[in-house]
Amino acid sequence: MSANNFTERLLKVIPGGAHTYSRGFDQFPANAPQILRNGQGAYTYDEQGNKFLDYGMALRAVHLGYANPEVNQAAIAQINNGNNLTRASLIELEAAELLVELIDSVDMVKFTKNGSTAVSAAIKLARAYTGREMIARCIDHPFFSYDDWFIASTPITRGIPASTIEQTKTFEYNNITSLIELIDEYPERFACVVLEPSTITHPCASNTHAGENYLHDVKRVCQKHGIVFILDEMITGFRWHVKGAQHYYNIDADLCTFGKAMANGFSVAAIGGKKDIMALGSIEEAGSERLFLLSTTHGAEMSGLGAFVATMKFMQQQPVIEHLWSYGQQLIDLFNQLAQAEGINEYIFCSGIACSPGYTTLDEKRQPCLAMRTLFSQEMIKQGVLMPWIALSYRHGEQELALTKTALKSALRVYKQALANGVEQYLFGPAIKPVFRQKN
Numbered sequence: 001m002s003a004n005n006f007t008e009r010l011l012k013v014i015p016g017g018a019h020t021y022s023r024g025f026d027q028f029p030a031n032a033p034q035i036l037r038n039g040q041g042a043y044t045y046d047e048q049g050n051k052f053l054d055y056g057m058a059l060r061a062v063h064l065g066y067a068n069p070e071v072n073q074a075a076i077a078q079i080n081n082g083n084n085l086t087r088a089s090l091i092e093l094e095a096a097e098l099l100v101e102l103i104d105s106v107d108m109v110k111f112t113k114n115g116s117t118a119v120s121a122a123i124k125l126a127r128a129y130t131g132r133e134m135i136a137r138c139i140d141h142p143f144f145s146y147d148d149w150f151i152a153s154t155p156i157t158r159g160i161p162a163s164t165i166e167q168t169k170t171f172e173y174n175n176i177t178s179l180i181e182l183i184d185e186y187p188e189r190f191a192c193v194v195l196e197p198s199t200i201t202h203p204c205a206s207n208t209h210a211g212e213n214y215l216h217d218v219k220r221v222c223q224k225h226g227i228v229f230i231l232d233e234m235i236t237g238f239r240w241h242v243k244g245a246q247h248y249y250n251i252d253a254d255l256c257t258f259g260k261a262m263a264n265g266f267s268v269a270a271i272g273g274k275k276d277i278m279a280l281g282s283i284e285e286a287g288s289e290r291l292f293l294l295s296t297t298h299g300a301e302m303s304g305l306g307a308f309v310a311t312m313k314f315m316q317q318q319p320v321i322e323h324l325w326s327y328g329q330q331l332i333d334l335f336n337q338l339a340q341a342e343g344i345n346e347y348i349f350c351s352g353i354a355c356s357p358g359y360t361t362l363d364e365k366r367q368p369c370l371a372m373r374t375l376f377s378q379e380m381i382k383q384g385v386l387m388p389w390i391a392l393s394y395r396h397g398e399q400e401l402a403l404t405k406t407a408l409k410s411a412l413r414v415y416k417q418a419l420a421n422g423v424e425q426y427l428f429g430p431a432i433k434p435v436f437r438q439k440n
Helices: 005-014 069-080 090-102 114-132 174-183 214-225 244-248 274-283 302-317 322-339 370-382 400-420
Strands: 037-040 043-046 051-054 108-112 134-138 168-171 188-194 228-234 257-258 270-273 348-353 356-361
Touching: 005 188, 051 400, 069 302, 090 108, 090 270, 090 302, 108 114, 108 274, 114 188, 114 228, 114 257, 114 270, 114 274, 134 274, 168 174, 174 214, 174 228, 188 214, 214 228, 228 244, 244 257, 302 322, 322 348, 322 400, 356 370, 370 400
Parallel strands: 134 168, 134 188, 188 228, 228 257
Antiparallel strands: 037 043, 043 051, 108 270, 257 270, 348 356
16 A cells, blocks of 8 residues: 555545545545645645645535634634633633524524534434424435434435334425325324425425415424424525525524534534523423433534634625625536537536535436536546535635636536547546445
8 A cells, every 4th residue: 555545544544534425535536636735715735735726615614715814813712712611611602692693593502513413402302392203304405414313314224223214204395295295194293394494496485375485384384283393504504694594585493503614614513493492401490301412522612612703703794695696606607608608508507506506417318427427527626626516615706716617618528528429438437426325
């Protein structure tokens, strides 16, 4: 094994070679950097100093830009304060009060270190509040937690008890009938409904209430059946609006979760919501039955919470949200104009919500194709652009859009050739694979 074969070295000491499956070697083309050294602004650098314009942005966790000075200095200040103290810290209180002030539906908050534990905490609260066990989760939204309740609803069920698999059922986004039919099939069994406010499309208009949308329909169904309404804002939070996608879509959740862009790459996530539900995890009501909610030594680590407060301050002072929407629309338009110029806009195109767009890759039969997606990513990397998906930051500007244009022109030419001649002869290595697959 050579010293610079980082994939082999990573796989030798880390199961899967990374601490998130989305960072695994099977999610990138063969010419992708095997390991990264650092990031600055909208760019990342490998161990040899090769520079890549980055549209991965730490799996969407960074939206101000890598190594934002104000955020870093705020984190360092809290490190110098001790970083983790014996009792609650001043920054812990400040951060909690800030989130309650920011998010319309949040009366109380618990911080943790990752989104999975936050969403699973919401599930536990819903079960305690309703006395029910079953979970309805949106099938169209890709990831909620690494815990069994969610993974049980994917093809990867190894190691999960059959009873757990039976407790999670799925429904379709923007299809209120699918949720109503599911609840009717299991009456008075569901503790909660969990979904994202949005991913690639906005919630559709309500069929029954003018001026409202699908999310309002979901909330009405939940209220009718005594089900806790949970919105997962790991991605939408602090991207759609500084007050969350809930504010953008004028909807209140019973419980909601945040992470990703919350602290510009520092490890902060949160569950928040209505006091009557959140207070089940409290301790001051003498004689009431206890609920062991979240109890994590590092959940309120001061450096991360300092970064969260500084991130929110930066966003309130700078037009971050406006920039994400503007740049995203420019990128969508550019991508599709160039694909149309090559005559392949029906096979590869950019779409979605402007602040968080995505691209679709189809084969010559116009079917979704991971080999073609791998080829496109491979060709973008050749031009110095890392685009496994599209996550935008405040540091993506005119220069970055121009660089992207050059890379797209080259990549789309090769894509067109692959449509005509077959993708296999253009790929350097294997096609990327779905994260949620039964077999390696």
